[in-house]
Amino acid sequence: MAVAMLDHKSFFHAAMATIPSSILIFDERLSVVMVNQNFLEKSRGSLSSTLGRRLHDIFPPAFQDTPLDQQIREVIHSGATLHRQRMTYRAPGVSLRIYAYSICPLQLQGGRGAILVMDDVTDLLQLGEEVRRMQLHLASIVECAGDLIISTDPHGAIMTWNTTAQRATAFLESEMRGRRLADQIDAPENLEAMECFREIGQIDDRRSVEWPLLCRDGRSIPVSWRLSRMTSSTGEVSGVVVVGRNLVEQRAMEAQMHQAEKLAALGRVIGGIAHEIRNPLGVSSAAAQLMRRDTTPAALMEECIEKVIGGIDRASLVVESLLRFARPGPIRESTRVNMLEVLDNALMFASGEMSAGTTVEWTPARPTRAIHAEGVQNLLELVMINLTLNGFQAMPHGGRLTIAMSANVDEVTVEISDSGPGIPESHISKVFDPFFTTRSDSRRLGLGLSVSHSIVQQHGGDLTVRSSSGEGATFTVRLPRARRGAPSRLPE
Amino acid sequence: MTGEDQVWFAESALVVDDDQEMCWVLEVTLASVGCVATVACSAQAAIALAGEHIFPIAFVDARLPDMDGLRLVEELQALQPRIRITVISGYFFEDDERICEAIQERKIHGFLAKPFEIDAIVGAAGVRR
Numbered sequence: 286m287a288v289a290m291l292d293h294k295s296f297f298h299a300a301m302a303t304i305p306s307s308i309l310i311f312d313e314r315l316s317v318v319m320v321n322q323n324f325l326e327k328s329r330g331s332l333s334s335t336l337g338r339r340l341h342d343i344f345p346p347a348f349q350d351t352p353l354d355q356q357i358r359e360v361i362h363s364g365a366t367l368h369r370q371r372m373t374y375r376a377p378g379v380s381l382r383i384y385a386y387s388i389c390p391l392q393l394q395g396g397r398g399a400i401l402v403m404d405d406v407t408d409l410l411q412l413g414e415e416v417r418r419m420q421l422h423l424a425s426i427v428e429c430a431g432d433l434i435i436s437t438d439p440h441g442a443i444m445t446w447n448t449t450a451q452r453a454t455a456f457l458e459s460e461m462r463g464r465r466l467a468d469q470i471d472a473p474e475n476l477e478a479m480e481c482f483r484e485i486g487q488i489d490d491r492r493s494v495e496w497p498l499l500c501r502d503g504r505s506i507p508v509s510w511r512l513s514r515m516t517s518s519t520g521e522v523s524g525v526v527v528v529g530r531n532l533v534e535q536r537a538m539e540a541q542m543h544q545a546e547k548l549a550a551l552g553r554v555i556g557g558i559a560h561e562i563r564n565p566l567g568v569s570s571a572a573a574q575l576m577r578r579d580t581t582p583a584a585l586m587e588e589c590i591e592k593v594i595g596g597i598d599r600a601s602l603v604v605e606s607l608l609r610f611a612r613p614g615p616i617r618e619s620t621r622v623n624m625l626e627v628l629d630n631a632l633m634f635a636s637g638e639m640s641a642g643t644t645v646e647w648t649p650a651r652p653t654r655a656i657h658a659e660g661v662q663n664l665l666e667l668v669m670i671n672l673t674l675n676g677f678q679a680m681p682h683g684g685r686l687t688i689a690m691s692a693n694v695d696e697v698t699v700e701i702s703d704s705g706p707g708i709p710e711s712h713i714s715k716v717f718d719p720f721f722t723t724r725s726d727s728r729r730l731g732l733g734l735s736v737s738h739s740i741v742q743q744h745g746g747d748l749t750v751r752s753s754s755g756e757g758a759t760f761t762v763r764l765p766r767a768r769r770g771a772p773s774r775l776p777e
Numbered sequence: 778m779t780g781e782d783q784v785w786f787a788e789s790a791l792v793v794d795d796d797q798e799m800c801w802v803l804e805v806t807l808a809s810v811g812c813v814a815t816v817a818c819s820a821q822a823a824i825a826l827a828g829e830h831i832f833p834i835a836f837v838d839a840r841l842p843d844m845d846g847l848r849l850v851e852e853l854q855a856l857q858p859r860i861r862i863t864v865i866s867g868y869f870f871e872d873d874e875r876i877c878e879a880i881q882e883r884k885i886h887g888f889l890a891k892p893f894e895i896d897a898i899v900g901a902a903g904v905r906r
Contacts, residue, residue, distance in 0.1 A: 560840065563867035564796050567891030571802040574895045580809065588805075592798060641820075641845045683843075 309401045311357055312393055315340045327405070347374055353401075360388045360399045371406075383407045433498075433508065433529035436515070439522050441465050441482030453508075453531050455501035466527060471497040471505035481512065485522055488512050498529065507532040554670070557637020561603045569596030606630045619744075621657040621767040622665055624690060624697055631669035638674050642683020652690055657767035658697040660744045665764070668740050668748075671733035672701045672760050679705030679758065696746075697766050702759040708752040716750055786810045786902045791835040793823040793849065794865070795842050799891075803836055806898045820844035820852070827856045834886075834902060839866035847875065850884055861886040863901040865893065 307324035386403035433450040446458040467478035490513040497505035508529040572592035684704035741748040752758035817823035839846035
């Protein structure tokens, strides 16, 4: 079989004519020895006006900033190829052009030379830049999103983990990649997550789920998730997109709302106190007005004086206890606290929440001698206000609040029971949780019981609850008893 | 005011307040114009008394331990339609919506916020003949 032989000269001309690059061959003096059609078209020059000219003469002046001639000289001198260089051609009034070029040493007849191959890559680069920009844009959507955006493979192994997810958990994408997302969910919801990834065909992206997400510090944050399947063009499930909304801030906002509820309740407490003050003021004022009359008999005058003073004293006492309660006061210095006084004050403060038809009963009878606990007066008062408010609020149609107080050598025990509907078993473990409340009513203190619980614990005591549906609830406070005669750790 | 031509005072009054000192004030003030006060410390006691005696006037505290004062007003009026009731309160103000409504509907004859002028009590005890 005859094999056609390659004619080098014709191959050279064919290549020169067809390669869509500009090709120039220079000799040692950087004179053009050879140039292809592409270059002539681009430079709008002719063969005769190009051949034999120096590099500087055939390139526009704007090119002369580039080290092209230096580079060609070096290639010729060193014999080493210079690959893929880039130069920018910025001519006045013409948009920026970018060229990629290589310089390769060449043996010419009668000396050394070099071949310069250059391509206008402006459009290519722009296209690449656009693709890159689009990719960046998509990536920044994911990265800048306020939501946690996580993708997994069809088995639930994490593929991407965005900045928000990193910030929320302090886990980096690099450590999360490949881990199962379900393992990052806190118990017991992790089981549900595991189940969900086992059956990704069942995923319903219209439904959101609340799974707590584990953080580096071992805690978990509440997150509301929405899962969607990623499908390839052939319809196969290629992964799952998991978008989560961090609920921490939402919860903080809820806390603010609860704060507003607290203020509303405080307003009611103040209503009760206003009543406590206006009553004795009314008595004092009326008694004084009677004294001003000429017709008032002398015997009644004496009584009026008593009533004026008595009323002012009563009002002062209310104001005084209010001030003592509201004052920040030292919280570390504990004193001997008369719990009977604390209870009396609490009942007075909470009386505004007392519905008509409510009675307060001491069973067994109110102790006749003071019972002292070791603690901080206004914090213990806050606990008792919260417990009595809670009791009164549990009985909106009236009922009986029963108070029992007893003490042994070490402990003071106060029990406050209401005759309200009681606490269902499913709620009883949550009543001391912050913000736990069963009522949408703004009168409800969402924090009262949880705050009380922590105060009592800080005192080295405990606060417990027992209840059965339909039979009211009983809160029991145990506090360390103040030692007799040892007037505590007061500075004075 | 006593002894003026056209002013007469009710001979008896029902006073309902759980604050004993306040009851004393009303008793003494009413006594100064010859009006005998009968005191009830709760709504139930007041209803029981109103079932036994006729009272031309009554002073009712808006907040009672066993019943809302304004509800007691309705109960008393059902028992004694001609009774003229003045509500006294440490809670409400004169411009309080519930009070304005009660006055407009003629459920109550007057309203006094604590502390009050005793002449207002005297005025409320006055009747035209």
